[in-house]
Amino acid sequence: MEAETVMASINCVTFNHVNYIRKALDSFLMQKTDFAFEILVHDDASTDGTSEIIREYEAKYPGRVRPLIQKENQYSQGIDNISGAFNFPRARGKYIFMCDGDDYFLSPDKLQRQVDYMEAHPDCTLCIHSARIDLVGKALTESQMRPYRKSRVIPPEEIIDKSSGYAMSSMAFPARLVKELPDYYVDCPVGDTPLQLLAAANGYGYYMDEPMSAYRVGVAGSWTVEGKSGDYEGKQSAYYRRMKRTYEQFDRATGGRFHQAAESAALRTYFHTMVNTKKFDEIYNPAYRRYYRELTPRTRFFLRFERSMPGAYKMARKAFTGR
Structure with a gap:
């Protein structure tokens, strides 16, 4: 060839x-x-x-x-x-x-x-x-x-x-x-x-x-699965910091042509780490309403379920996923 x-x-x-x-x-x-x-x-x-x-x-x-x-x-x-x-x-x-x-x-x-x-x-x-x-x-x-x-x-x-x-x-x-x-x-x-x-x-x-x-x-050893092991909150925080730096570097490399988009993408990454670590005060912060509305109806439902009835949510999740 x-x-x-x-x-x-x-x-x-x-x-x-x-x-x-x-x-x-x-x-x-x-x-x-x-x-x-x-x-x-x-x-x-x-x-x-x-x-x-x-x-x-x-x-x-x-x-x-x-x-x-x-x-x-x-x-x-x-x-x-x-x-x-x-x-x-x-x-x-x-x-x-x-x-x-x-x-x-x-x-x-x-x-x-x-x-x-x-x-x-x-x-x-x-x-x-x-x-x-x-x-x-x-x-x-x-x-x-x-x-x-x-x-x-x-x-x-x-x-x-x-x-x-x-x-x-x-x-x-x-x-x-x-x-x-x-x-x-x-x-x-x-x-x-x-x-x-x-x-x-x-x-x-x-x-x-x-x-x-x-x-x-859900593949064992995958980046997503491995990221949930150990100090999950610490890993999410480190991930956000590195992604924020990536968007900042991109913004500089492109001379600010896409500044607003890069800034918003970094903020969305922060919001998703808040969702992943269940920081409900931030999830429902009006400043992030745009990103909250982007979540699927299923995700929003489970977030509301967990926030309002954490005990029932934990039992339901364990029954379904075993975790």
Whole structure:
């Protein structure tokens, strides 16, 4: 597979996903395209057999599945954004598609449709779609990530300051965006937000209102699950401080072009950490009414339930989730 023939690079970051990695890789390989694509898999020194499965696929699909298997865990050494450090530099495609090893694609036409749109609209720097939520275990969650109710263009200000998150497994963007990574990407504690900021700084987005991928919720060892262990409030506070710094760095890097959007996005992050840690005085503070109204009806219901009847809420939650 020659470098110049590769149109798309699928970026897959995995760690201890032995129960999920086959489904992810198979969903990549089922893609029907009129162009060549590659699958870049970064395994962060898994200890559960994930690495062996990846090597099996590499042997079966040489040149198509291109793994980088670490001997030492890089995340534990302070490298938050594995994709930017290890996968983006070796991507040969014109476009990069994101999907962690515990998520997967649903539509065999996903790559083709997103590439077709970006090829026809060269100023589009982020192409996304809705995603089905695949729940592992029990949790109180929505059934899908659907930030908008119809296919539409997303202005850059809205990519920055959005009321609902975008599924990582839906994201596709031109590889040129990540040839040189700014400080706000490198310093950010999560990988999807700085990619979205990069896209906003260089163009606009497009949303396809169709669930062409799945996002697993509740996977042991995932960033979200690990974040809830130990000193949760301390972790949430640290997360907000780092995200606030990310938005400030972005604001400076873009010369204040998106100052209002960046400021609002940082404030929304603060509000969501208050929701996560159940700081009800802040949740119901009139200053954050805009962000409260953005919460789903289900989330608002459970917040009111817990605030007014904490004992009954605790019993109901334990009966449903076991926690």
